[in-house]
Amino acid sequence: xxxxxxxxxxxxxxxxxxxxxxxxxxxxxxxxxxxxxxxxxxxxxxxxxxxxxxxxxxxxxxxxxxxxxxxxxxxxxxxxxxxxxxxxxxxxxxxxxxxxxxxxxxxxxxxxxxxxxxxxxxxxxxxxxxxxxxxxxxxxxxxxxxxxxxxxxxxxxxxxxxxxxxxxxxxxxxxxxxxxxxxxxxxxxxxxxxxxxxxxxxxxxxxxxxxxxxxxxxxxxxxxxxxxxxxxxxxxxxxxxxxxxxxxxxxxxxxxxxxxxxxxxxxxxxxxxxxxxxxxxxxxxxxxxxxxxxxxxxxxxxxxxxxxxxxxxxxxxxxxxxxxxxxxxxxxxxxxxxxxxxxxxxxxxxxxxxxxxxxxxxxxxxxxxxxxxxxxxxxxxxxxxxxxxxxxxxxx
Numbered sequence: 001x002x003x004x005x006x007x008x009x010x011x012x013x014x015x016x017x018x019x020x021x022x023x024x025x026x027x028x029x030x031x032x033x034x035x036x037x038x039x040x041x042x043x044x045x046x047x048x049x050x051x052x053x054x055x056x057x058x059x060x061x062x063x064x065x066x067x068x069x070x071x072x073x074x075x076x077x078x079x080x081x082x083x084x085x086x087x088x089x090x091x092x093x094x095x096x097x098x099x100x101x102x103x104x105x106x107x108x109x110x111x112x113x114x115x116x117x118x119x120x121x122x123x124x125x126x127x128x129x130x131x132x133x134x135x136x137x138x139x140x141x142x143x144x145x146x147x148x149x150x151x152x153x154x155x156x157x158x159x160x161x162x163x164x165x166x167x168x169x170x171x172x173x174x175x176x177x178x179x180x181x182x183x184x185x186x187x188x189x190x191x192x193x194x195x196x197x198x199x200x201x202x203x204x205x206x207x208x209x210x211x212x213x214x215x216x217x218x219x220x221x222x223x224x225x226x227x228x229x230x231x232x233x234x235x236x237x238x239x240x241x242x243x244x245x246x247x248x249x250x251x252x253x254x255x256x257x258x259x260x261x262x263x264x265x266x267x268x269x270x271x272x273x274x275x276x277x278x279x280x281x282x283x284x285x286x287x288x289x290x291x292x293x294x295x296x297x298x299x300x301x302x303x304x305x306x307x308x309x310x311x312x313x314x315x316x317x318x319x320x321x322x323x324x325x326x327x328x329x330x331x332x333x334x335x336x337x338x339x340x341x342x343x344x345x346x347x348x349x350x351x352x353x354x355x356x357x358x359x360x361x362x363x364x365x366x367x368x369x370x371x372x373x374x375x376x377x378x379x380x381x382x383x384x385x386x387x388x389x390x391x392x393x394x395x396x
Contacts, residue, residue: 018200019043022036073100076128128163176189234301315349322347326379348366
């Protein structure tokens with residue numbers, strides 16, 4: 001067995017593992033449609049590798065070489081479709097079809113050219129380069145890219161360019177062999193397969209890492225989300241409050257916290273049942289989403305208790321927002337519960353003082369909320385406490 005054939009066997013084994021891994025992810029969570037496409041990509045890669053081994057047994061060697069060319073091109077096409085699903089980008093079907101059709105046309109044109117012709121080698125590799133470059137373009141279209149995504153795009157750039165490097169390698173290592181059947185016996189084949197295997201492994205690992213990162217994010221999000229309201233739960237709220245408080249202090253921007261409590265909620269539960277109470281929870285959460293801005297962070301932190309973090313917002317603006325939420329909720333008439341049911345909510349508002357800890361901010365907003373409760377409910381009360389100068393070290 002030649003060195004190139006040995007490397008090809010290793011590549012096929014690795015490709016099979018990647019295909020199984022992507023299929024496992026797709027079965028774990030059916031929302032990851034991209035994983036099916038990536039699995040299909042590596043299955044097609046296996047088919048291409050097998051065609052390389054079987055090439056000497058084809059009665060028509062040119063047909064066998066053409067089949068291998070098409071199989072590898074299909075694999076790259078499937079990879080690009082998977083990338084569009086992964087990054088939620090529209091599939092560039094016209095570009096994919098154009099590259100594919102042009103590639104098939106080129107393959108028929110170069111049929112009669114000498115195997116080691118530099119022009120023939122460059123024309124043979126050009127469609128692969130174009131297809132990988134299209135993958136880079138798809139990633140760059142993604143609305144939000146992480147560092148990992150940029151690294152993947154970088155590796156696809158390298159992979160794209162390596163196809164253009166292959167004709168030079170063929171010249172440097174003595175050609176691709178006198179016939180398609182003798183390809184695997186050449187030094188060029190060993191160099192080409194080695195380089196290709198490294199890029200296949202790197203791309204596969206980066207794709208797996210990207211999918212794993214998304215899965216971890218989804219699991220984390222579910223663990224920090226309240227199932228009934230769809231808002232953050234207490235854990236998610238505390239994490240976001242600490243993060244946003246730190247960012248506000250670093251950027252010297254205001255941050256305000258609004259705490260909310262649905263009035264007479266226990267009475268509603270006792271009178272109309274817990275399903276009625278659940279509908280009020282959902283109603284109030286919908287109002288918070290509808291009135292709040294995209295940078296606001298709303299959470300359900302207890303049974304009928306809510307909180308809204310308002311970055312880059314001072315006490316006055318936060319109080320106006322709380323008044324707006326209060327009036328909209330109080331004007332709601334949930335007739336599916338009872339026609340004569342009148343609902344209301346109480347609010348406490350506190351602005352983060354310089355050097356103040358998030359726990360202190362929450363305690364002040366909560367104290368203001370209970371001031372609103374004591375004042376008769378259905379109102380907004382601010383906390384006017386300012387962190388004393390001597391406590392700016394962080395002990396507030």
